[in-house]
Amino acid sequence: MDNQSQTPQQKVEFERKQHKEEMKQQVISFALMILFTFIAFGMVLLDIGSVFLVPTLLLLAVVQVLFQLYYFMHMKNKGHDMVAVMMYGGLAVAILTIIAFTTIIWW
């Protein structure tokens, strides 16, 4: 869209449409997050005695958090490169911390 040739009214309408589109994606993410939560609780309540249960629970949590970060917190949008650097930097230290605590410190 060429911003220069738009009237202010057109610009407002275009942006409102964009916001609506984004809101729609966010409501879909919300529905998926609810679904993942139901699956996670359901698997535990149904007592599925599989070795894959815990990895599946963790995977569901990670996917849900990615929806939260990328859609609810807008990390998918432009201008979030530094944000990604900070969050993935934090995540790297976080994973190291958890590995260190669970393996070395309290073996």
Place this chain on the structure above:
Amino acid sequence: MSHDDVLNPKQMPHDPEKATLEGKNKFLAFWFFLGGETVLFASLFGTYLALNRSTAGENTPENLFGLELVFIMTMLLLTSSLTSVYAMYHMKNHDFKKMQLWLGITVALGLAFLGFEIYEFVHYIHEYEFTFRSSAFGSAFYTLVGFHGGHVLFGLCWIVTLMIRNSKRGLNLYNAPKFYIASLYWHFIDVVWVFIFTVVYLMGKVG
């Protein structure tokens, strides 16, 4: 500040939260803070994972936790995350009243969550005599979940303060970043909760 400062839908910038240098700085600094919070919670999760089997022969995660309450709390917090998305949607469309309304709903859901969490802790302490000092598991549990609860409380105070402080002022380029950042904080609280209900409660029940 004059009226030029007030957001006029006809001439306001696309992202009011990042339209000023101050807003940009707040945005970036806040994400830097969230990166640090990730590490803070990782250290608490690491401690919990290392110590949750050290129950001193008393309450174990299996006999302590009830999933019904945790499920309700999860739904409350997840829904409050969506309502704060709605608040930011209305902020971007410069509808101050609707933004305040959705923030109010967010606060109500957050309060309900906090109420359930306090009930849960009181229940553990009185019915199970499970306290911070019961075992290493007890200390790790209350530190991790309590720290998250503290974040919820802080987030609620933050959002309520912003709502009251700006209630007569309306939305402008000065306070739009403040609202946006408070909503980011609220989403982050839900991010942490997703791992708490998975790692502490669900994995605790699985054993």
